[in-house]
Amino acid sequence: MRTSEIDLPADYADLLESLKKRVSGARIQAQRTVNALLIELYWSIGKDILARQDHYGWGSGVINRLATDLRHAFPEMKGLSPRNLQYMTAMVRAWEDEPNVPQAVAQLPWGHIRTILDKASSTEERNWYAAAAVRYGWSRNVLLNMMMNRSMERTGAAPSNFTQHLAAPDSELAQQMAKDPYNFEFLGLSGEVAERDLENALTGKITDTLQELGPGFSFVGRQVHFDVDGDDYYVDLLFFHVEQLRYVVVELKTGKFQPEFAGKLNFYVALVDDVLRRDFHNETVGILICGTKNDRSVRYSLGRSRSPMAVAAYTYDKLPAAEQRALPNEGHLVAALEWVEPDSEGTDLPSTGTS
Incomplete structure (x- = not known):
């Protein structure tokens, strides 16, 4: 007998809808938990690197080697590039008065945090955009647009x-x-x-x-x-x-x-x-x-x-x-920029908002 021919109980539709909502909610909660754990991991990595940079004067060469060794140990894990390690230290330095990851920051995807590190110039600005992105569920594009348009000001x-x-x-x-x-x-x-x-x-x-x-x-x-x-x-x-x-x-x-x-x-x-x-x-x-x-x-x-x-x-x-x-249009600007030699990954570092 096919499933469509089964005589279903009267409350089956309600039960199915309830279970679907429960499963969906659990999946969302799991994703949030995994994301928070990932950001906490990045915070701890950044904290350790930053401490050694300040104490031993680690340069980009050591960080590049560290990234290579970490990616060799965890080939399935993304986010361990030299540039990302630099962002991890930038995150810790940006919130240097915080012993742990700030609550709003821990709830944001890594791409959002990188955007805030790139575009915000003060702790107040970083905290405002992080809290707003969490509260209103901004996508990274919306967050970037809000920051470029000086929404906080x-x-x-x-x-x-x-x-x-x-x-x-x-x-x-x-x-x-x-x-x-x-x-x-x-x-x-x-x-x-x-x-x-x-x-x-x-x-x-x-x-x-x-x-x-x-x-x-x-x-x-x-x-x-x-x-x-x-x-x-x-x-x-x-x-x-x-x-x-x-x-x-x-x-x-x-x-x-x-x-x-x-x-x-x-x-x-x-x-x-x-x-x-x-x-x-x-x-x-x-x-x-x-x-x-x-x-x-x-x-x-x-x-x-x-x-x-x-x-x-x-x-x-x-x-x-x-x-x-x-005025030059977008096509003219793109054509002009194609003649510019792009920066290497090692020199394209995130802003820490400090002067």
Whole structure:
């Protein structure tokens, strides 16, 4: 009798689904455990090498020989190259005040750690990106993009009145949503653009837009319509932050910030708060994103506002199309770089963030 012809118990489907989840969870946990053990091994190797470098003055020749002997002893094991041994010592030196592997670092894949060692210039920066990568499950490409775009420096940097209208720690959480400036280079725009063009571009690349806004944002709609006793109003972009359980109204202005922009955003935040917000939602907040701003003018404008709001600028490639065409394109740069002699592996060492 074939399996498909067996008369299965009524609860079989539920049991199968439960077991599949259990097996999947166990596999994920096993992978995390193996990864943590590997990073701990790398930490111990790096610590021993670093101690001998500092005490005996080990050079690259000794490390190259050590890598060769280790790979001969463990031919099936990857990650024992001279370059990786250098990264192991760089990891220990980067967190030299820690007796053991920092908790967030131990949860990251080795490729993520190498990226952080290459791109971060301070312990604060290394810790911030390591913790964020673990918390939000960033891939290595996303992590690299966040670091190249200076995400840490921009997160929570926009002038706001959140502390005036939201109680702690709610105000601190809301502040973390507001970057300054936002980096919209992924839109591929150039020259001066109209607000509607900017809006169309952001919604046309909504995945990239959500990534730039930050973790937790969910897109609700654009030009969201509200009827106020026969008067029509349209919110440029409306988001919901799933972690903070609040609506976020985003208004776009391509020019310089003007005080009247804050009044309009204040109105929209109050409108969304009254019409869409439910009892279990936190207060709606607004973010005005404009071409340029004077921070002092922003603070005066937000000081008397009744709604929690922030004002940020945005950046993108503003070169006119004619000037862009005069620049070398990717093909030209690649052709030029092909004439450059590549560095050998022994000289391509990771940055330790120290000077």
